[in-house]
Amino acid sequence: MAKAVKAAAKPGTRPAVPLEHGAVPWLLAVALATAGPHFGHLPWWLSALVGGALCWRAWLWQQRRQLPPRWTLALLVIGTIAAVGWQFRTLLGKDAGVALLVIFMALKPMEMNKRRDALVVIMLGYFLLLTHYLYSQSIPTGLWLLVAITLLTATLIRLHGGAQPVATVARHAGLLLAQALPFMLILYLLFPRVSGPLWGLPQDAYSGLSGLSDQMAPGSISRLVQSGAIAFRSRFVGDLPDQSDLYWRGPVFDDYDGLTWRTSKPPGKAPPQAPTIAAGSPPQAYTSILEAHNRRWLLALDVPTRLPPDSSLAPTLEALAREPVRVRSRFSFASSVAYRANVDETPAILQQALALPPRINPRSRALAAGWASRPPREIAAAALAMFHDEDFHYTLQPPLLGPNAMDDFLFDSRRGFCEHYASAFVFLMRAAGVPARVVAGYQGGELNPVDGYLNVRQSDAHAWAEIWIAGEGWLRFDPTVAVAPSRIEQGIVAALPAGESLPMVIRIDSDWLRELRNRWEAANNTWNQWVLGYNPQRQREVLSRFGWREPDWRSMTASLAVLCGVALLLVALWTLPRRRAVDPAQRAWQKYCAQLARRGISRVQWEGPVAFAHRVARERPELAALTGEAAALYAALRYGRSDQNAAGTLRLLQECIDRLPPRRRRNA
Template sequence: MASRPAKPPPSLEHAAIPWLLAVAFATAAPHAAHLPLWITLLVGSAFLWRGWLWQQNGRMPPRWLLALLVFFGSAGIAWQFHTLFGRDAGVALLVFFMALKPMEMRTRRDAMVVIMLGFFLLLTHYFYSQSIPTGIWLLASTTLLTAALIRLHGGPQPVGAILRYAGLLLAQAIPFMLIVFLLFPRISGPLWGLPQDAYSGLTGLSDKMSPGSLNNLIQSGAIAFRVQFSGDPPKQSQLYWRGPVLNDYDGQTWRGQTNTLQRPSQTPVIEARGKTYSYVTTLEPHNQRWLLALDLPVSLPDGSAFSPTFETRIREPLVSRGRYAFTSTVDFVVNRQETPGLLKQALHLPPGFNPLSRELANEWRSEFKSPEQISIAALRFFRQEAFFYTLQPPLLGEHAVDEFLFTTRRGFCEHFASAYVFLMRAAGVPSRVVTGYQGGEINPVDGYLTVRQSDAHAWAEIWLAEQGWVRVDPTAAIAPSRIEQGINAALPSGDPLPALVRIDTNWLRTLRNRWEAANNAWNQWVLGYNPERQRDVLSRLGLSEPDWRNMTAALATLCGITLLIVTLWTLKRRKVLTPAQCAWQRFCFRLKRVGIVRADWEGPLAFAARVAREHPEFGVLTSKAAGHFADLHYGTGRPEQLQQLKQCTRSLAHLAKRQPSSRRNRN
């Protein structure tokens, strides 16, 4: 028996191509923000070329030309990224292939490749951004992808009807999405981060400080962390958020210690003399091992410990947003007794630098008998001389402290803290630089205290017998408004600050607060839905021991119940077909088998007229069937017309067999 010839794949409708081009563009366009310019231009040119070919009904480029484009494009990506693997190179290849695939799109199978590639390409956007706008764009793109599937298999329909149908399908998936989100076992760490890319683009404090190093950080309006207090927060002037402590000085740069986590026996002795504050910080990733805590914490999060200089450190660098619970006091005495080695280190100065500052410190040391009086003399010097607080200080040379104290006298917190600690050490008072943040702003929408990079600050600590380490902020002697009201109140109007910090219009501030509160909720409950938060939520919902077995059982049960509810809802909305409608649908199904598809929105007479124009060999029979159905459906027909409609279906089967094979196989 001779084998039947293979049926050619269904060809692609000309009117469906714009849907697929829109899908390709929507899924690839956001990547233009991080792709090299030449790749973006190449991809954009490919989309424009394909759109022009569709409009002109032109011929597709030959396969040899596409092969050359693939070869040279892949080679260019390999040259740009020095590899074809990894996040950036892989995404660039996917975007490039998405731009070229429409160039060979001739059948429905090719169209399905574009749609599936679009779904996959959507996932890659979370490698770069997990913000609310990204989520909204991806939701809109998913709707467009679903609509393209409907258009591809459902034939011509009004655009609004296709989009509504796609939205309805996605709305039915929302309950399943919520159930899976709540119950699917979470994993620790960033879901969308790759190891080789986890450390890129992270900003914040550094473990070293030289003149001007905090300048760029202070000019950033990015959020460093948010704080949720369990009660009323401390006053603005008490909000010192302790970060890296800098002990080593080489004449130009202050550097922190490389100590790892502290042994329990070295835990500092902290005497709280006032109220304690409990709070949770949500810290943005900074690729370092320190946490930001209100100075000074008396209770640390699990997995953290004090360093010898009272930094709160964790074992691994922070490369994803984290939540940490603290209890702190702002009135304390710490380490009345200190190790000799640490005190010796807090007195070290490199020889040969800043002779004028050393001379001034020696004068104070001879004149005053106690470290407290020396510190008071230094602060009085800052207040009485003509120092200016500014983010635009002049550059300093080899003897940076001398030039700042006696020549330029213009600087910001790091200049004052560095000069103060140098003077103290030169006068024999153990001291060190502390960096972190000072202040913050309560968002009235959600009640969180927002601390920005522009709140970055540097201050000093000196060690006094029987008093331990005491905070001294030289900036407060020059610009007290910086500590009491924030950096915006302390700087001249011409100094650069981010627009988010300079906002002084009520409606703009309200708009900013609402947007940041929405972002915070997104971060806390969507991106920050980690294993700990999942256990907490499920415990509140009644799962006392939410391990993976209980969560899997609950997931299966709830998904089954939801599926049953959606099925019953769908069946309830399903219309009961009349015998005439059933007969008409069987006739249309027969026509579909020979490649003639009726759109859902086409009436019987309009469909018959189109068939007569485009397929005259079926026009007469379709007109008869459509006429019988129209009479029966609209109540003017005779009972025998139902049998005549069914006879049209049988006649159509015989007519289709007599058509050439090419006609039977066409779309």
Template sequence: MRMTAWLGALPRDARDTLFLLGVIGIVLLPQVPELPWWCTGLTAIMLAWRGTLAVQSRPLPGRWWLVALLAVALAATFATYRTVLGREAGVTLVVVLLALKTLELRARRDAFVIFFLGFFAMLTNFFSSQSLLTAVAMLLALLGLLTALVNAHMPVGRPPLAQAARTAGWMALLGAPIMLALFMLFPRMAPLWGTPNDQMTGRSGLSATMRVGSIAQLALDDGIAARVKFDGGRAPPQRDLYFRGPVLSDFDGREWSAPPPWERAFLIADLRVQGEPVGYEVTLEPSNRPWLLALDAPVKPPEIPGLRVMATPDLQWMANRAIGDLLRYRAESYPQFQSGPLRRTGALQRYVALPPGANPRTVALAAQMKADPTLAGAATPAFVNAALERLRTGGYSYTLEPGLYGNETADEFWFDRKVGFCEHIASAFVVLMRALDIPARIVTGYQGGELNGVDGYWVLRQADAHAWAEVWEAGKGWTRVDPTASVSPGRIGAFQRLAAQPGLFAGAIGTMSPTLAQNLRAAWEAVNNGWNQWVLNYTQSRQLDLLKNIGFEAPSLQDLATVLLWVLIAASLAGAGWTLWERSQHDPWLRLLGRARQRLEKAGLALPEAAPPRQIATQAVAHFGAAGQPVHDWLLRLEAQRYAKTPEAGLPALRAEFRTLAWPR
């Protein structure tokens, strides 16, 4: 109440300025995480300075202050980005210029410049995020800017801001159908938005390489990597949900990486599938990576407009560019499959290669296993089972805090530490297999996920990122082996997993009611998924599907433009009709009096602009004599219709009489 009373006591200029500064703050607040620290600080100082000047009714700073601040902003922008061009530098300058413009806010013209800069700055928020929360914040900012714009067009008196807000809300509501039509029918172009930052170091998620032992503590990222909707809701068992990402086969002692593209040409995929396929739809979050996730194992890559996707010989899907925007595609996979050559070839030699002299104790363990009488002459499955049995019974454990490893990561895992997360376990297992002269490689991706009971989508989180192994077996080819399941069966499938530490608010709710916390998260993620599916992922193909649903057999972009044109014409005609109807509702009595005044003025009678009917009637008789008497009587009846308790005639009758009246000439 005190704040409201204080604002009410301010002059209108100060009140309107503070309101505009508050709206600018709402516009710029989502940008803070993306802006340099100096930009945030400088902008806050300028807005606070302008607010103080408005409250204290002090003069604005001189031109040299503005020039100096602009020079500082340009220099700081160049020092930060080494350019004043480009997306990041451009957004930074727009934010500074918007705040700087408030320091010369003197006239309505300056306010209009701020409005338009504010609208542009509002759009730049979508460069870094197109989430539902960002959209809601920008809707509030839009209504705020519209309210300030309407208020600026009310120059007389002190109209309440609530009145301007109602007008702005009504304007936005009237424009919503046109906005919806443009969204549905305007041809989809390539995304204009930037790609999110790629900062995965020390966090769960996928990477092009896997450096073993360099992370002492893994922070589980609860962010969503992808959503999967299985056809008919028929998903494979959760333990079989392995979504394939990068396949790593080259090892330098610490880091695993994929072979260069030109070397992959010598590898053989030879995918062999059996059983029934599983159809599904993937909604992939932006990753700034060129790979697409697919459930093991897909037969063919998806067809995505504007994107070329190829399947590598190791069954990974690769796009011709990084995925910087939300992407949806359909796929079909066979959970029962085999791949690779059935007989050992020279191309498999890269999968037994190890750095010379690396991990000597693991190499010695392999020699010991070969010399074991129970394994003498055994095939690959026997050695695999022996290694998995060692993991199950040797005191090994799965943890997110294994500590920093040295250079001999496999030796440390097998003999010293015996702790690690999936990358340590998979790497040590593959090194042991290669020391046994068994071709092996590491596959990274996502395993498991969880079903959202609200919308029926399986959610893959960054915390579900996983690494497993594939070994080659004569007569079968590549076979999946997940050594982590031997150390921690709960990591695979529907059992208890290591979870990210919840935030303070989520942790408090979870303590009071774990079920409530889970339901709230599921509901919120379902709402976000609906936003992704129906707004962010509304593609050109979905536009054309819309035309098919309304009767077009083979719709094209020309058909889309034609439908949009007709919709806009219909909207324009509807708007014109509404305007005519709305005018007819605006005090028809005054309009009829105005028409009578126009008739008399055309006949030569000069009348005051605000003359009432009785005064006009008196002047008509005085000017026209007896010819003006019918008009005199009609005007008195018109006055009585407005003010008398029991008028002689209604407005429709007076309007009909107006048309038959003998007007003086």
């Protein structure tokens, strides 16, 4: 009553509702849940500031102190925005924008003492949640956002519903979200998809992707091997090829400057000659789900005989996409593991495959010169025999090499990783007059029994060699096999000494941990394919499974609207209180009340008939007598003892409606 009086005293303005003390921890939890996951990629000082601000607010809450004065907050806001501008050199873009939102989220609670402020915090929270998807779209992120959105909704309920047990609030929020679930599913399945992201991502979006590089220097692959991240997953239609045949071809390096291997520019402007391939074994079909790596190569199994659309086979036999692979994508191939390739190689390529930087590595050149008179196969065999028989070691931590890197490696250190052996082998071959080149890619992979996919990780990155022999084409030689045969047969973990540092995820000994990892990766794979990779093509596949052959966006939008309407109707039917059977007396009374409402005085939902009649008598004396009579009749019908004259009483009540005076015009 007092509230109503106060509100009436100031027409037009509603008094600001103060924020309940008990609601503050909820809002601080919201701030932490929505801003917290950003700490990982924010500058450290910003994370510290946010944490400090929230702790400060929590302390103020606990001590029931006054909030800091406005000018302090203004200074704080201006200062931090300036610092963000200085840190990112801009206030626009993804990172700076998110940093600003996080700052708002941390500082808004500082002036939060009205319910209005709390609502701002909640709306900001919903918005901030979305920004997490700019950084990660993994399962944990999805799960966390589910928790956070429940918390946000619960806080909204708590704000409006007053103090109540946490379990009640949580159940309420869960129920609300559960009601939203059908709409989510309908929208997800039917909303017309566009290929690629809806909005352009900033230029830095792909800079963090890891994978093979377009050049190879000592150490570049051994660095990559430190990552247990998945490079791609493949599922074969038939049996898996032998582990020792699993050479996934990446970039081919034929240009050596004494330190780094690169891919040579195609000479001249002549169109590159298409490779010729003669398969020596039946093709094996498989589908790869390639993680984004921002390069064009598709890492097909050596050597692909059937390529996915929008891709081509380079003269050096690697499958290339038309555009760099910037999002996780599916590709279907067929490959033959035994083949003859480019038996008639172009002279330009052969010439490039013999080029060596002048003067360096004299000892290696001398060694190779000694083999030059033999046939190419024997030269290769001699080099491999040297790696095998002499004191060479396979290690991730080779010593540094000098300017004559090959000499240092072949004659002094004799410790190296696959890139050392591949480049030394190719160097020796070229010095002995055999066309040779380095191939980088991945070797092996591990079958996940849970979903039948072969997981190939960055730690499977590898480099090997190819030599060209007249009449036989390019032949693969893997000098690493000569040094550490177990690398190819059993994988890198078996090949490296125990002390070498490798990612934990591939060095798992216990069976159940391995099982856990396999299940987790299979779940990730499903998530990737069905949630993140749900593109127009997938959508068509799913809809055709429901018997819908050729959906276009018009029919999809129409059915979207219809299904959402149906779902709304179902939820409404479920939530709205079922209309109780209304008896004639109730109907008449409702009609009478509706007529009164048209005359400017309406019964409140909870008002009983007699109480309403009393109010009418106070506020609209001219209607008092009739309303009093109608109310008495209705009360007798509904709450009195049933008597024989009920029909007559009902008629009297109905007559009251007709006896109402005609409506007056409002401004008459």
